[in-house]
Amino acid sequence: MEPVTLAIGGASYYVATKFVDQFISQEGYGWFRKQLFPKQRYVDRLYQLIEETASEFEVEYPTDSGKVPFYQSQPLFDVLNEYILFKEFPDKAEVVNKFSDYPSVLPPTQKQLERFYAILALKINECETLKKLHIEETYKEKIFDINEELIQIKLILRSIDEKLTFHLNDDWLNEKNRQAIADLGGRYTPELNLKLEIAKIFEGLGRTQNFSELFYSHIDGFLIKGNKLCTCDEISSQLSVISKSLTEIITLYQAIDFSKLTKIPTDEFCKSIASCNNAVAESESVLWKLREEAKAAGESNDYSDKYSSILRELRDFDYECNKLSTFLNSITVKLSNNPFLLLEGEAGIGKSHLLADVVETRIKTGSPSLFLLGQQLTSDESPWVQIFKRLQVDTTSDDFLEKLNLYAQKNNKRILIFIDAINEGNGNKFWDDNINSFVEEIKRFDWLGLIMSVRSTYKNITISDENVSRIDFETHEHIGFKNIELKAVNLFYDN
Template sequence: MIDFAKINAFDGGQRASFEELLCQLAQREKFPAGSYYRRVEGAGGDGGVEAYWTLPTGKKVGYQAKYFLRAGDIDWGQIDKSVLQAIATHPELEKYVVGLPCDLTDKRAKARKGSKSGWEHWEKHKEDWEKEALANGITQLEFVAWPKSEITAKLIGKDAEGLREFFFGAVELSPKWFQNYLNQASLALDERYHPEDHVNVRLQTLFSTITRSEDLKNKLSAAVEKARTFTLPENRIASLSAQPDAALLETFRTAHARLNEIAREFDLSPDQAWRVENWIERLDAIEKATYALQKWYWTHSRSLEDNAPENNDLRKCIDDAEKFSSSLSEFADLIRSPYMIAEQQRFALIRGAAGVGKSHLLAQCSADALKAGQPALLLLGQRFNDADLWTQIASQLGLSGRTPEQILGALDAAGKSCGVRSLVSIDAINEGVGSRYWRDNIAPFVHKLQDYTAVCCVVSCRTEYFDSAVPDGVANKFQIFDVRGFETSEEQLAAARIYLDKRGIARPSTPWLAPEFINPLFLRSVCVSLERDGKSEFPSGLTGTKKILKYYLESMGRK
């Protein structure tokens, strides 16, 4: 039996947890294709609903949670207030569901003589709500109660065991739990992870993208907003001695309007797929329309005399079109990237040589995710042996006895509760039990993962072992990203500031770093050695792997 009085409180308390549970149950409801679900953020939801589905017809189904553990304690006035807000704010409602963690007493089982049962209260208030809906022009609005028995029925199925584990399990998967586990993993990485020496690298974008982070959504929204604010200079075009074909202008307007519609999809819940192919199709259309308009501008420009009065207006039209094209490029860079392919697949592979920063990258991106309020786990390849994979994962997480479905289902619920995907990173699968084990286990692992839309995974492996650890079927299907250390000039300059400047070490003359120092582990090791020896510049001739290692070992010996 599920006891709603013992629902895990997490950081927001039991009331907030019950609201989230109801929203995740609502999210699992089946509606026609083309329907989309939206979670309303903020205490008590917004406009009388915690969440709602919008159907292809434009109608809505709204959900409201009220955490009263006994029918006699229900504050019906509080429910009235939410219903009236919903009717006023969402005139498209055709169904309104109220979830309660208690059963409404039967009409024949009144608590005391002369008192009303919970269902009698419900029927009376429902009559008032229906009248209010009619007064607001809503002719058909169904009010439905989800009492304890109804919610329990939705939770007892095998497909809901992850929800049960997350909301009612003995181990509360709270932000503190995730942070404690990451702290343990970070300590085990030892010299491979030093957050104080972190340098931002472009591959961090993979993690913010695959998890559908708020940072990514903000970037997408900002890029589309730049394009949305553009308007055709109708008056300037009309003032020209010739005008573009009407069909050309109409094609541009239509493509522009279709691009603007994309923005409403960015906030969809993580279990609803982004239609990236559709976005690219719409982007292609507006890019072609913009190019056609620019081509007409330039063709018309060449037909004019240098001193033609309309040249200024035409120049402004050309400049506006170029700025608009530039804004489209920002959006294009985001959605046409291999990172977005990884977002669609929810799984990616990272490979690189020793010391290039794979472990540091996974640990730092996990820490960044937790800091942003996203669930994140870091599993270390060095901790795995040849036992059953999921038994080991459960044991490492302190969830012994849980099934893969319970673990992934709980992580899925954790991600949905934050509006993002839970990140599972597995570092260095070439270590521990080694490549052969993962070659046999990684494909089933990824297959199981695919059933949970609010969970994503990034796996790293040393380049030399990649082909023996990752079977062709996995390598050919998913995106592979190579880590090469500090690749760009921006990353190298940032590394100089963090590794050298803060230790008071002068930067070497051009080239500022030897090839070996593009490797973060080499660079840090030498900087630590120089600092330990009290030196403020690189010794002459310190180039080549052998000399660097020799200097480092000698420095260690002088400690």
């Protein structure tokens, strides 16, 4: 069935009229009040606001596909408004079926729906003429309620789109990854694998369950030590500050939904931790002064006094404060919020082995990834053209990335794109001219992350420091087996 599409003005006017009619009906106006109600003035003003909303929305979300935006399809726009804006709305199934009936209409994402109706609701609620039509924020709950079904529909439509000649699933991704790993040859020898500390940063990148547990362990250790502090009248005000900060930390932690990529508020965490550090320092200063005064008065000795226990507890808590602060400022947590990593290291240090091992681990844990090799990007063509040739798919970067993003969102697992050794192949010639647009395209999609590795001696040739800074890469150096040489040697001879 083809969509009944109108020029945006036609759809807007139809919906404005329907909206006002339903408002009058819900208000229970009698015949006389209906006759006196300035319906046409309401309809005209609402029509104008819907037009303004659509125009503003198109600036933020321009349509570059051949499909029709949802607000230009009268049947879809009509049922969406009934479901999202009115107290009595159709079943969710009816809304979803409407999208299934009209495959030529581009289904919106949850973010797009929320943005469209946020603009419209604000305009209506601020309008003197339409303030009686006040829209409550419950519309967000209704949008969230249908989001999962819209994702499924969008994936189905993408699968049958002629532009995409492959069916995205774990099997397809894993097959491409294993082909790339095989092409590494001797650079990856899994039997000589030694788990390194650096592997933890990829848990943050992927927002994995391991990262969630690691985060919890740091918060838990901090709270345990904080709650163990004994009551001490001499430092009651400082202990009150610590208690307040512990509550703030708990509130911040409980607000994080690790599976939904909620941003971790590191600045707020660190502010509360700093309050604890200051309170500990003040407490120790007060207690040491009292201790010295007691000694001078002959009331205590060097080995035992009434402040020893609380001073020890304060010292232990201060250690946990510093430990949590260090973790929150670590590359692991930074990458959980900004999943874009440039990994550098000297030749032969094990960058390719590390990335291949991380990809293999993610395959085993059901975490989707895409592994690409810089050595295979050998032409002067743009990165995406070369990548799609290697993957043997006929698509565009926007369609490809959107499909990856939808798949990641559907599975509640961030997809990581790995590109190993970007200085190899023809990378020194094309990456610096293309890196900004390449990364910015990926950054448009919340559920995608990017890891690129580069040999240190070629870093400034392949990507300039200016571009690294501009695209806000997190950078990290891989040092291989440094500091664990003995373990590495033993592993080598054992195999």
